[in-house]
Amino acid sequence: MSTAQLPSTIPGADHLLLRGATLIDGTGEAPVAAAEIEVRDGRVVYSGPARETAAAGATLVDLSGKTILPGFIDAHVHFGMSIEDQPADAGRFESERTFRAALNARKTLMAGVTTARDLGGLDRGYRDAIAAGLIQGPRTHLALVPLSPTGGHTDFTMPNGRAVPMHMPVDPIIDTDDDVRRTIRLLVRSGADVIKVCTTGGVSSPSDTPDDIGVPEEHVRLIVAETAKRAGQPVAAHAQGAEGIKAAIRGGVRSVEHGYGIDDEGIDLMLEHGTFLVPTLSSALRVPDPAAVPGYLYEKKVKWSAIARERVAAALAAGVKVALGTDSGVCPHGENLREPVHSVELGLTPMQAIVAGTKNAAELLRLDSDLGTLEEGKLADFIVIDFDPLEDITPLASPDNVKVVVQGGAVVKDTAAWFDSAPVRPRLAQ
Numbered sequence: 001m002s003t004a005q006l007p008s009t010i011p012g013a014d015h016l017l018l019r020g021a022t023l024i025d026g027t028g029e030a031p032v033a034a035a036e037i038e039v040r041d042g043r044v045v046y047s048g049p050a051r052e053t054a055a056a057g058a059t060l061v062d063l064s065g066k067t068i069l070p071g072f073i074d075a076h077v078h079f080g081m082s083i084e085d086q087p088a089d090a091g092r093f094e095s096e097r098t099f100r101a102a103l104n105a106r107k108t109l110m111a112g113v114t115t116a117r118d119l120g121g122l123d124r125g126y127r128d129a130i131a132a133g134l135i136q137g138p139r140t141h142l143a144l145v146p147l148s149p150t151g152g153h154t155d156f157t158m159p160n161g162r163a164v165p166m167h168m169p170v171d172p173i174i175d176t177d178d179d180v181r182r183t184i185r186l187l188v189r190s191g192a193d194v195i196k197v198c199t200t201g202g203v204s205s206p207s208d209t210p211d212d213i214g215v216p217e218e219h220v221r222l223i224v225a226e227t228a229k230r231a232g233q234p235v236a237a238h239a240q241g242a243e244g245i246k247a248a249i250r251g252g253v254r255s256v257e258h259g260y261g262i263d264d265e266g267i268d269l270m271l272e273h274g275t276f277l278v279p280t281l282s283s284a285l286r287v288p289d290p291a292a293v294p295g296y297l298y299e300k301k302v303k304w305s306a307i308a309r310e311r312v313a314a315a316l317a318a319g320v321k322v323a324l325g326t327d328s329g330v331c332p333h334g335e336n337l338r339e340p341v342h343s344v345e346l347g348l349t350p351m352q353a354i355v356a357g358t359k360n361a362a363e364l365l366r367l368d369s370d371l372g373t374l375e376e377g378k379l380a381d382f383i384v385i386d387f388d389p390l391e392d393i394t395p396l397a398s399p400d401n402v403k404v405v406v407q408g409g410a411v412v413k414d415t416a417a418w419f420d421s422a423p424v425r426p427r428l429a430q
Protein backbone atom coordinates (compact mmCIF):
# COMPACT_ATOMS: atom_id res chain seq x y z
CA MET A 1 0.00 0.00 0.00
CA SER A 2 1.28 3.46 -0.85
CA THR A 3 1.95 5.91 1.96
CA ALA A 4 -0.17 8.95 2.60
CA GLN A 5 0.64 12.54 1.91
CA LEU A 6 2.19 14.19 4.95
CA PRO A 7 0.24 17.27 5.98
CA SER A 8 3.36 19.01 7.18
CA THR A 9 3.48 21.88 9.59
CA ILE A 10 6.26 24.44 9.58
CA PRO A 11 9.27 22.89 11.34
CA GLY A 12 11.62 24.39 13.86
CA ALA A 13 14.97 24.98 12.15
CA ASP A 14 17.14 24.64 15.22
CA HIS A 15 19.35 22.11 16.90
CA LEU A 16 18.35 20.76 20.31
CA LEU A 17 19.81 18.21 22.69
CA LEU A 18 17.35 16.92 25.28
CA ARG A 19 18.92 15.12 28.22
CA GLY A 20 17.86 13.33 31.35
CA ALA A 21 14.23 12.39 30.66
CA THR A 22 12.78 8.91 30.70
CA LEU A 23 12.01 8.09 27.07
CA ILE A 24 8.89 6.14 26.12
CA ASP A 25 9.43 6.04 22.38
CA GLY A 26 6.03 4.72 21.21
CA THR A 27 7.35 1.39 19.92
CA GLY A 28 6.19 -0.47 23.02
CA GLU A 29 9.79 -1.21 24.05
CA ALA A 30 10.83 -0.69 27.70
CA PRO A 31 11.45 2.97 28.63
CA VAL A 32 15.01 4.34 28.48
CA ALA A 33 16.06 6.09 31.71
CA ALA A 34 18.17 9.29 31.49
CA ALA A 35 17.80 9.27 27.71
CA GLU A 36 19.19 11.61 25.12
CA ILE A 37 17.31 12.95 22.11
CA GLU A 38 18.90 15.12 19.47
CA VAL A 39 16.64 17.16 17.20
CA ARG A 40 17.87 18.98 14.11
CA ASP A 41 15.78 20.91 11.57
CA GLY A 42 12.56 19.42 12.90
CA ARG A 43 13.62 15.77 12.91
CA VAL A 44 15.01 13.34 15.45
CA VAL A 45 18.63 12.58 14.61
CA TYR A 46 19.36 10.52 17.74
CA SER A 47 17.15 8.92 20.37
CA GLY A 48 18.35 6.46 23.00
CA PRO A 49 20.71 6.12 25.96
CA ALA A 50 22.93 9.11 26.77
CA ARG A 51 26.08 9.27 24.63
CA GLU A 52 29.61 10.01 25.79
CA THR A 53 30.17 13.10 23.66
CA ALA A 54 27.70 15.93 23.34
CA ALA A 55 26.42 16.97 19.91
CA ALA A 56 28.41 20.05 18.95
CA GLY A 57 26.48 23.28 18.55
CA ALA A 58 23.23 21.98 20.01
CA THR A 59 21.24 23.87 22.65
CA LEU A 60 21.06 21.68 25.74
CA VAL A 61 17.71 21.19 27.50
CA ASP A 62 17.86 19.43 30.86
CA LEU A 63 14.76 17.27 31.34
CA SER A 64 15.93 15.23 34.33
CA GLY A 65 13.00 13.71 36.21
CA LYS A 66 10.60 14.21 33.28
CA THR A 67 9.09 11.76 30.82
CA ILE A 68 9.06 12.26 27.07
CA LEU A 69 6.55 10.59 24.74
CA PRO A 70 5.74 10.93 21.04
CA GLY A 71 3.07 13.49 20.15
CA PHE A 72 -0.27 11.71 20.25
CA ILE A 73 -2.40 11.13 17.18
CA ASP A 74 -6.17 11.41 17.52
CA ALA A 75 -7.60 9.36 14.65
CA HIS A 76 -11.16 10.65 15.03
CA VAL A 77 -12.06 14.29 15.62
CA HIS A 78 -14.55 16.84 14.30
CA PHE A 79 -13.00 20.29 14.77
CA GLY A 80 -16.01 21.93 13.16
CA MET A 81 -18.54 20.48 15.57
CA SER A 82 -19.54 20.80 19.25
CA ILE A 83 -22.60 18.67 19.75
CA GLU A 84 -24.05 20.50 22.73
CA ASP A 85 -23.61 23.80 20.92
CA GLN A 86 -25.48 22.88 17.74
CA PRO A 87 -28.63 24.94 18.28
CA ALA A 88 -26.51 28.09 18.78
CA ASP A 89 -24.31 27.15 15.85
CA ALA A 90 -27.23 27.29 13.43
CA GLY A 91 -27.32 31.09 13.89
CA ARG A 92 -23.62 31.75 13.40
CA PHE A 93 -21.86 33.28 10.44
CA GLU A 94 -19.46 31.12 8.47
CA SER A 95 -16.56 33.24 9.72
CA GLU A 96 -17.45 32.55 13.35
CA ARG A 97 -17.64 28.85 12.61
CA THR A 98 -14.20 28.98 11.05
CA PHE A 99 -12.66 30.74 14.05
CA ARG A 100 -14.29 28.25 16.41
CA ALA A 101 -12.92 25.31 14.44
CA ALA A 102 -9.46 26.93 14.54
CA LEU A 103 -9.75 27.28 18.32
CA ASN A 104 -10.74 23.60 18.62
CA ALA A 105 -7.70 22.61 16.56
CA ARG A 106 -5.43 24.69 18.79
CA LYS A 107 -6.93 23.22 22.01
CA THR A 108 -6.31 19.76 20.59
CA LEU A 109 -2.65 20.56 19.92
CA MET A 110 -2.26 21.96 23.46
CA ALA A 111 -3.64 18.70 24.88
CA GLY A 112 -0.67 16.86 23.35
CA VAL A 113 -2.13 15.80 20.00
CA THR A 114 0.29 16.80 17.23
CA THR A 115 -1.54 14.95 14.44
CA ALA A 116 -5.26 14.35 13.97
CA ARG A 117 -7.76 12.94 11.52
CA ASP A 118 -10.95 14.93 11.06
CA LEU A 119 -13.66 12.52 9.99
CA GLY A 120 -16.20 14.98 8.75
CA GLY A 121 -17.21 18.62 8.58
CA LEU A 122 -14.08 20.45 7.40
CA ASP A 123 -12.94 21.39 3.91
CA ARG A 124 -9.26 21.22 3.02
CA GLY A 125 -8.69 24.92 3.70
CA TYR A 126 -8.36 24.06 7.41
CA ARG A 127 -5.74 21.41 6.77
CA ASP A 128 -3.79 23.68 4.46
CA ALA A 129 -4.03 26.69 6.81
CA ILE A 130 -2.48 24.63 9.62
CA ALA A 131 0.21 23.25 7.31
CA ALA A 132 1.05 26.78 6.15
CA GLY A 133 1.29 28.12 9.72
CA LEU A 134 -1.71 30.48 9.44
CA ILE A 135 -3.23 28.86 12.54
CA GLN A 136 -1.91 26.38 15.10
CA GLY A 137 -3.24 22.86 15.20
CA PRO A 138 -2.35 19.22 14.75
CA ARG A 139 -1.16 18.07 11.30
CA THR A 140 -4.50 17.02 9.92
CA HIS A 141 -5.88 14.37 7.61
CA LEU A 142 -9.43 14.97 6.40
CA ALA A 143 -12.43 12.91 5.35
CA LEU A 144 -14.36 16.10 4.38
CA VAL A 145 -17.75 14.38 4.84
CA PRO A 146 -18.99 11.05 6.16
CA LEU A 147 -21.15 9.17 3.63
CA SER A 148 -24.48 7.43 4.20
CA PRO A 149 -27.66 6.56 2.30
CA THR A 150 -30.84 8.59 2.50
CA GLY A 151 -32.21 8.27 6.03
CA GLY A 152 -28.80 7.14 7.29
CA HIS A 153 -26.36 8.58 9.80
CA THR A 154 -25.39 11.65 7.76
CA ASP A 155 -28.88 12.47 6.54
CA PHE A 156 -29.85 15.21 8.96
CA THR A 157 -33.33 15.63 7.57
CA MET A 158 -36.09 15.37 10.16
CA PRO A 159 -39.06 13.04 9.52
CA ASN A 160 -41.10 16.14 8.56
CA GLY A 161 -38.68 16.79 5.70
CA ARG A 162 -36.98 19.79 7.27
CA ALA A 163 -33.20 19.63 7.01
CA VAL A 164 -31.06 20.46 10.02
CA PRO A 165 -28.18 22.55 8.57
CA MET A 166 -24.94 20.55 8.96
CA HIS A 167 -22.40 22.45 6.80
CA MET A 168 -20.87 19.62 4.82
CA PRO A 169 -18.47 20.59 2.01
CA VAL A 170 -19.80 17.78 -0.28
CA ASP A 171 -23.28 16.18 -0.41
CA PRO A 172 -22.90 13.13 1.84
CA ILE A 173 -25.82 11.00 0.56
CA ILE A 174 -25.03 7.90 -1.54
CA ASP A 175 -27.81 5.52 -2.59
CA THR A 176 -26.76 4.03 -5.95
CA ASP A 177 -23.54 2.67 -7.45
CA ASP A 178 -23.29 5.80 -9.57
CA ASP A 179 -23.65 8.02 -6.49
CA VAL A 180 -20.84 6.07 -4.86
CA ARG A 181 -18.41 6.47 -7.78
CA ARG A 182 -19.20 10.14 -8.39
CA THR A 183 -18.99 11.06 -4.70
CA ILE A 184 -15.68 9.27 -4.16
CA ARG A 185 -14.20 10.99 -7.22
CA LEU A 186 -15.50 14.33 -5.96
CA LEU A 187 -14.01 13.72 -2.51
CA VAL A 188 -10.64 12.78 -3.99
CA ARG A 189 -10.74 15.88 -6.19
CA SER A 190 -11.59 17.98 -3.12
CA GLY A 191 -8.56 16.70 -1.20
CA ALA A 192 -9.85 13.85 0.99
CA ASP A 193 -7.05 11.94 2.75
CA VAL A 194 -9.46 9.28 4.01
CA ILE A 195 -12.97 8.19 3.04
CA LYS A 196 -15.53 7.80 5.81
CA VAL A 197 -18.62 5.67 5.36
CA CYS A 198 -21.37 5.03 7.85
CA THR A 199 -22.20 1.33 7.66
CA THR A 200 -24.65 1.69 10.54
CA GLY A 201 -26.92 4.34 11.92
CA GLY A 202 -25.84 6.24 14.97
CA VAL A 203 -26.61 7.87 18.25
CA SER A 204 -26.72 11.48 17.07
CA SER A 205 -28.90 11.03 13.95
CA PRO A 206 -32.69 11.47 14.17
CA SER A 207 -34.02 8.64 11.96
CA ASP A 208 -31.90 5.56 12.58
CA THR A 209 -30.21 3.48 15.28
CA PRO A 210 -26.79 1.82 15.58
CA ASP A 211 -28.46 -1.52 14.74
CA ASP A 212 -29.58 -0.27 11.31
CA ILE A 213 -27.40 -1.00 8.29
CA GLY A 214 -26.27 2.15 6.47
CA VAL A 215 -23.87 1.91 3.54
CA PRO A 216 -24.04 -1.79 2.53
CA GLU A 217 -21.08 -4.13 2.15
CA GLU A 218 -21.18 -4.01 -1.68
CA HIS A 219 -20.84 -0.21 -1.60
CA VAL A 220 -17.96 -0.41 0.86
CA ARG A 221 -16.26 -2.79 -1.57
CA LEU A 222 -16.94 -0.41 -4.47
CA ILE A 223 -15.43 2.51 -2.51
CA VAL A 224 -12.30 0.51 -1.66
CA ALA A 225 -11.96 -0.36 -5.38
CA GLU A 226 -12.36 3.33 -6.39
CA THR A 227 -9.76 4.63 -3.90
CA ALA A 228 -7.34 1.86 -4.98
CA LYS A 229 -7.23 3.58 -8.39
CA ARG A 230 -6.09 6.80 -6.71
CA ALA A 231 -3.80 7.21 -3.66
CA GLY A 232 -5.33 4.21 -1.90
CA GLN A 233 -7.05 6.50 0.58
CA PRO A 234 -7.97 4.33 3.58
CA VAL A 235 -11.66 3.78 4.26
CA ALA A 236 -12.90 4.38 7.81
CA ALA A 237 -16.30 3.04 8.78
CA HIS A 238 -18.56 4.60 11.35
CA ALA A 239 -19.95 1.26 12.60
CA GLN A 240 -21.70 0.70 15.91
CA GLY A 241 -24.05 -2.29 15.68
CA ALA A 242 -22.75 -5.85 15.15
CA GLU A 243 -24.07 -6.44 11.62
CA GLY A 244 -22.84 -3.16 10.13
CA ILE A 245 -19.44 -3.68 11.76
CA LYS A 246 -19.10 -7.04 9.98
CA ALA A 247 -20.29 -5.54 6.67
CA ALA A 248 -17.58 -2.90 6.97
CA ILE A 249 -14.80 -5.39 7.71
CA ARG A 250 -15.88 -7.77 4.93
CA GLY A 251 -16.10 -4.82 2.52
CA GLY A 252 -12.43 -4.03 3.20
CA VAL A 253 -12.31 -0.95 5.48
CA ARG A 254 -9.02 -0.10 7.18
CA SER A 255 -10.67 0.95 10.44
CA VAL A 256 -13.89 0.43 12.33
CA GLU A 257 -14.75 3.64 14.17
CA HIS A 258 -16.71 3.15 17.44
CA GLY A 259 -17.35 -0.63 17.16
CA TYR A 260 -19.53 -0.42 20.28
CA GLY A 261 -21.67 -3.51 19.69
CA ILE A 262 -19.05 -5.76 18.07
CA ASP A 263 -19.87 -9.47 18.49
CA ASP A 264 -17.45 -12.39 18.74
CA GLU A 265 -17.67 -13.07 15.01
CA GLY A 266 -16.83 -9.42 14.33
CA ILE A 267 -13.80 -9.65 16.62
CA ASP A 268 -12.57 -12.75 14.75
CA LEU A 269 -13.09 -11.02 11.40
CA MET A 270 -11.14 -8.00 12.62
CA LEU A 271 -8.21 -10.15 13.70
CA GLU A 272 -8.32 -12.05 10.39
CA HIS A 273 -8.40 -8.88 8.23
CA GLY A 274 -6.01 -6.82 10.38
CA THR A 275 -8.66 -4.10 10.71
CA PHE A 276 -7.99 -1.29 13.19
CA LEU A 277 -10.51 -0.48 15.91
CA VAL A 278 -10.85 3.19 16.90
CA PRO A 279 -13.15 2.83 19.92
CA THR A 280 -13.86 6.55 20.62
CA LEU A 281 -14.38 5.83 24.32
CA SER A 282 -14.19 9.53 25.25
CA SER A 283 -17.53 9.91 23.49
CA ALA A 284 -18.98 6.45 24.09
CA LEU A 285 -18.61 6.60 27.86
CA ARG A 286 -19.72 10.20 28.21
CA VAL A 287 -23.44 10.76 28.58
CA PRO A 288 -24.26 14.36 27.59
CA ASP A 289 -26.33 16.89 29.49
CA PRO A 290 -29.94 15.82 28.71
CA ALA A 291 -31.01 19.48 28.57
CA ALA A 292 -28.52 20.27 25.80
CA VAL A 293 -29.26 17.53 23.26
CA PRO A 294 -32.39 16.08 21.60
CA GLY A 295 -34.28 13.36 23.53
CA TYR A 296 -33.61 10.61 20.95
CA LEU A 297 -29.89 11.29 21.22
CA TYR A 298 -29.84 11.13 25.02
CA GLU A 299 -31.79 7.86 25.16
CA LYS A 300 -29.65 6.15 22.54
CA LYS A 301 -26.49 7.36 24.26
CA VAL A 302 -27.35 5.83 27.64
CA LYS A 303 -28.07 2.46 26.01
CA TRP A 304 -25.01 2.36 23.74
CA SER A 305 -22.58 3.53 26.45
CA ALA A 306 -23.36 0.38 28.41
CA ILE A 307 -23.00 -1.82 25.31
CA ALA A 308 -19.64 -0.22 24.43
CA ARG A 309 -18.26 -0.74 27.91
CA GLU A 310 -18.82 -4.48 27.61
CA ARG A 311 -18.10 -5.20 23.92
CA VAL A 312 -15.14 -2.86 23.32
CA ALA A 313 -13.53 -4.44 26.40
CA ALA A 314 -14.04 -7.87 24.78
CA ALA A 315 -12.39 -6.68 21.54
CA LEU A 316 -9.44 -5.19 23.45
CA ALA A 317 -9.02 -8.42 25.40
CA ALA A 318 -8.98 -10.40 22.14
CA GLY A 319 -6.04 -8.31 20.91
CA VAL A 320 -7.50 -6.43 17.94
CA LYS A 321 -5.27 -3.63 16.61
CA VAL A 322 -6.33 -0.43 18.37
CA ALA A 323 -5.70 3.18 17.34
CA LEU A 324 -6.93 5.92 19.63
CA GLY A 325 -9.56 8.41 18.56
CA THR A 326 -11.94 10.47 20.67
CA ASP A 327 -14.73 11.67 18.34
CA SER A 328 -14.21 15.08 19.94
CA GLY A 329 -16.99 17.33 18.78
CA VAL A 330 -19.28 14.69 20.26
CA CYS A 331 -17.21 15.11 23.46
CA PRO A 332 -15.34 18.34 24.35
CA HIS A 333 -12.31 19.45 22.32
CA GLY A 334 -8.93 19.65 24.03
CA GLU A 335 -9.35 16.76 26.46
CA ASN A 336 -8.12 14.19 23.94
CA LEU A 337 -5.74 12.35 26.25
CA ARG A 338 -8.69 11.11 28.26
CA GLU A 339 -8.81 8.46 25.55
CA PRO A 340 -5.73 6.48 26.64
CA VAL A 341 -7.04 6.68 30.21
CA HIS A 342 -10.40 5.21 29.15
CA SER A 343 -8.72 2.48 27.13
CA VAL A 344 -6.83 1.44 30.27
CA GLU A 345 -10.14 1.39 32.19
CA LEU A 346 -11.38 -1.08 29.57
CA GLY A 347 -8.37 -3.34 29.74
CA LEU A 348 -5.28 -2.07 27.88
CA THR A 349 -2.05 -1.68 29.81
CA PRO A 350 -0.75 1.92 29.96
CA MET A 351 2.01 0.96 27.49
CA GLN A 352 -0.55 -0.54 25.07
CA ALA A 353 -2.65 2.60 25.37
CA ILE A 354 0.36 4.81 24.54
CA VAL A 355 1.27 2.64 21.53
CA ALA A 356 -2.37 2.78 20.35
CA GLY A 357 -2.25 6.59 20.48
CA THR A 358 1.13 6.91 18.76
CA LYS A 359 2.62 4.11 16.64
CA ASN A 360 -0.65 2.34 15.80
CA ALA A 361 -2.49 5.54 14.93
CA ALA A 362 0.41 6.59 12.67
CA GLU A 363 0.13 3.23 10.88
CA LEU A 364 -3.61 3.68 10.48
CA LEU A 365 -3.00 7.08 8.84
CA ARG A 366 -0.10 5.62 6.81
CA LEU A 367 2.18 8.30 8.28
CA ASP A 368 4.40 5.87 10.19
CA SER A 369 7.52 6.61 8.17
CA ASP A 370 7.43 10.17 9.61
CA LEU A 371 5.37 9.99 12.80
CA GLY A 372 4.22 7.82 15.69
CA THR A 373 7.51 6.96 17.40
CA LEU A 374 10.51 8.90 18.66
CA GLU A 375 13.11 7.17 16.53
CA GLU A 376 15.94 8.43 14.34
CA GLY A 377 14.65 10.05 11.16
CA LYS A 378 11.12 10.76 12.41
CA LEU A 379 9.63 14.21 12.78
CA ALA A 380 10.29 15.69 16.23
CA ASP A 381 6.71 15.61 17.54
CA PHE A 382 6.67 14.95 21.27
CA ILE A 383 5.26 15.87 24.66
CA VAL A 384 6.97 16.19 28.04
CA ILE A 385 5.29 15.42 31.37
CA ASP A 386 6.50 15.22 34.96
CA PHE A 387 4.94 11.91 35.98
CA ASP A 388 5.32 8.26 35.03
CA PRO A 389 2.32 7.32 32.84
CA LEU A 390 3.19 3.62 33.09
CA GLU A 391 2.66 3.84 36.85
CA ASP A 392 -0.54 5.90 36.59
CA ILE A 393 -1.82 7.14 33.25
CA THR A 394 -4.74 9.13 34.72
CA PRO A 395 -3.00 12.57 34.88
CA LEU A 396 -2.67 12.55 31.06
CA ALA A 397 -6.41 13.29 30.88
CA SER A 398 -5.83 16.87 32.02
CA PRO A 399 -4.26 19.11 29.37
CA ASP A 400 -2.64 21.15 32.19
CA ASN A 401 -0.44 18.14 32.96
CA VAL A 402 0.93 18.13 29.42
CA LYS A 403 3.55 20.81 30.08
CA VAL A 404 5.42 20.76 26.79
CA VAL A 405 4.26 20.10 23.25
CA VAL A 406 6.79 20.11 20.44
CA GLN A 407 5.69 19.77 16.83
CA GLY A 408 8.27 19.32 14.09
CA GLY A 409 10.99 20.50 16.49
CA ALA A 410 9.11 23.75 17.29
CA VAL A 411 8.03 24.34 20.89
CA VAL A 412 4.31 25.13 20.69
CA LYS A 413 3.59 24.80 24.43
CA ASP A 414 5.93 25.16 27.40
CA THR A 415 3.89 26.14 30.46
CA ALA A 416 6.63 25.06 32.91
CA ALA A 417 9.37 26.96 31.04
CA TRP A 418 11.50 23.81 30.77
CA PHE A 419 12.57 24.90 27.27
CA ASP A 420 13.57 28.44 28.26
CA SER A 421 17.13 27.74 27.16
CA ALA A 422 15.87 26.68 23.71
CA PRO A 423 13.34 29.24 22.54
CA VAL A 424 12.43 27.47 19.31
CA ARG A 425 9.01 28.75 18.42
CA PRO A 426 6.99 27.85 15.37
CA ARG A 427 7.41 30.28 12.54
CA LEU A 428 3.88 31.40 11.92
CA ALA A 429 3.18 32.91 8.54
CA GLN A 430 3.94 36.65 8.35
Ligand SMILES: [Zn+2]
Pocket residue numbers: 076077078119327
Ligand atom coordinates in the same frame (compact mmCIF):
# COMPACT_ATOMS: atom_id res chain seq x y z
ZN1 LIG B 1 -17.26 10.94 14.45
